[in-house]
Amino acid sequence: MKKNEPLSESYYYILLCLSKGPNHGYGIMSMARQLSDGEVKIGSGTMYGATSNLIKKGWIEEIFSQGPGEERRRLYRLTAEGREALLGEIERLRKMLAVAGEVMG
């Protein structure tokens, strides 16, 4: 498995929020804030840059929802590669925590 660079906080939360299912930008932003107890706020400029880069990497993709009586909405969906990248990052973080536990006691 190829080694990925550590993800930035915004990228990590975007992928994490999408692991539960497709969501729109605002949904990702509120979910990230909720999950992080208000610590992580993803502003619009950061969100657009991050989603653009993640789409380019092929980790997320754009889809359009059209439920009954609902207007067409742009959603982001985690791809298989994106999921793999997220799991890789979680594994990396887990290892780092485990090492910290060993050293710090």
Next chain:
Amino acid sequence: MKMRYKTVFRAYFAWDYEQELEMLDRMSQQGWQLVKGGCFHSRFIKIPERRYRHQLDYRPDIEDMDRYLETFREQGWEYVNSTFNGWRYFRKAYDPALPEEEYQIFTDRSSLTEMTRRWALLARILVAVALLMAAVEGIFLAIKPRLPQLILTGTLVFEALFIAWGTGFMSSPEKRKGRKENLYSVYVFLLALALGFGSSIYLMEQRYSSGVMYFGSIGDNSATVERWGEFDIAYKDNYYFSAKISAQSPFTLNLVREETGETVYTKALETAGEELPYLTLEDERVKLERGSYRIYLSDYYGETLAVNWSID
């Protein structure tokens, strides 16, 4: 009720964009709402009951404008306008109850750095082009020192150094914080560039005003003037004279001032053997004044071709 509009001529350098935002926020607080933002001037409309906070994004290439605007809209940002060079103006209705972070669009260091890097890329291209042009001019200068090229080179180097200096501020939010508002610095900078480029172009225009003349032959093809009369006017009274003349026999070139009949310049060419010789006169420093001249080409047999030429 009649709408009141106001245009503010206040230019800002890219690295001072935060000061520009503070100005827009202040204007809004005073009841002047942004209609159209720009790098050189902004337009406002008076609506005292509203208040907005503003943000700027630099993004010249947007692959998906719909998605871009939607990403801002869903967090309450209203798109105002874009400048010709890729700055995007946004505003959000101000609510004192909301925390300050609600008015930020870049919420981590890396996305802010990406934004300033997009701008720095353009700045680096500008600096590189200016330096490259200065280097080319510098080579000309080294061969032949001339005033217009000197001014042009100086202006290009100044432009390059100034933008490079500003790029240093752009890439560091900490350094930017300490910068004071300066209302006219952009206009002063542009004026300096306009003066530098303008004066060098003006001087160069003067210099090359005489152009090139093509000629036929004198006698029995004994001397053919291939190209001559490229009179390069330098500084005040010094005119450089350059010509390329091919001849099959020896000949003499005389430059005579018409008003006085005085020969101001003379050059004789001797042929060597069978070869077709060229008489090349390049940058002969002939001191000439404005007025009319006659150029005589006399060949071996005494036949003469005369051409009038005047410097105005």
